[in-house]
Amino acid sequence: MQLIQENPDLSAYLAADEVVDHGHPLVRETAARLAADADDSYDYARRAFEFVRDGIPHSADSGDPRVTWRASDVLRLRTGVCHAKAHALAALLRAEDIPAGFCYQRLGDDGGGHLVHGLVAVRFRGAWHRQDCRGNRPGVDAHFSLDGERLAWVPDVESNELDYPVLYAEPHPVVAHALRHARDREHLWKTLPTELPLRGGR
Numbered sequence: 001m002q003l004i005q006e007n008p009d010l011s012a013y014l015a016a017d018e019v020v021d022h023g024h025p026l027v028r029e030t031a032a033r034l035a036a037d038a039d040d041s042y043d044y045a046r047r048a049f050e051f052v053r054d055g056i057p058h059s060a061d062s063g064d065p066r067v068t069w070r071a072s073d074v075l076r077l078r079t080g081v082c083h084a085k086a087h088a089l090a091a092l093l094r095a096e097d098i099p100a101g102f103c104y105q106r107l108g109d110d111g112g113g114h115l116v117h118g119l120v121a122v123r124f125r126g127a128w129h130r131q132d133c134r135g136n137r138p139g140v141d142a143h144f145s146l147d148g149e150r151l152a153w154v155p156d157v158e159s160n161e162l163d164y165p166v167l168y169a170e171p172h173p174v175v176a177h178a179l180r181h182a183r184d185r186e187h188l189w190k191t192l193p194t195e196l197p198l199r200g201g202r
Contacts, residue, residue, distance in 0.1 A: 003103060003121055003128045003167040012169035013099040013123065019171055022091040024072035031095035041098055042146070045122055048092040049133055049144040052085050058135040059185055067188050069179035081188065082134040083118035083175050089133045090120050099123040101167040103130055104175075106195050108159050114194045116175065119151070121167050128167060164196055172196060 007013070016022045022031070034051060038044035059066065059079045068080040071091035080088065086102060093100035105117040121128040124146055132142040132151040143150035155161035170176075174193045182188035 004165050007169045013101045020091045022095040026072050027091050046144045052089040052133040065184040067182040086118040086120045104164045106162050116193050
């Protein structure tokens with residue numbers, strides 16, 4: 001889909017902050033290790049994606065009650081929900097000067113309601129490409145791709161699911177607040193947003 005940059009300055013999608021802390025030694029070390037085996041920046045981005053997708057279990061799949069939100073903590077503790085894993089992937093990409101941003105979907109949940117799902121978009125060939133590093137499981141088969149999206153889910157508009165078009169340089173503040181203040185994953189499920197404003201809204 002066509003993404004709308006929240007910030008027109010591309011350098012914002014390379015910046016470090018408290019969440020995407022790609023200056024942290026663990027992030028730098030992990031990035032250097034992945035880059036050492038990569039042929040080029042595309043290969044590095046794919047390796048970083050697969051490392052986060054496969055090497056850091058989604059906490060709901062593993063049953064881990066801990067909530068992570070800072071990229072370095074996701075890498076250190078090796079756990080996180082989709083949003084936290086997206087923070088880690090963005091940090092690894094930015095550590096190697098590859099622009100990365102955050103985008104979201106509104107999807108149905110198992111209880112008949114909705115949830116906001118977190119993705120990363122990476123910039124190659126002059127365009128943004130969405131990637132889902134949530135982690136595969138039966139019924140979920142996401143892959144790194146610049147030639148057509150290979151995401152975990154395609155929203156069903158008849159079920160009020162949707163793709164949000166805004167590409168954020170920083171994690172959406174509502175999502176970030178919920179992650180920061182969650183006591184555990186059970187608490188997080190009660191406080192994560194079920195929808196986001198359609199246009200940028202902070």
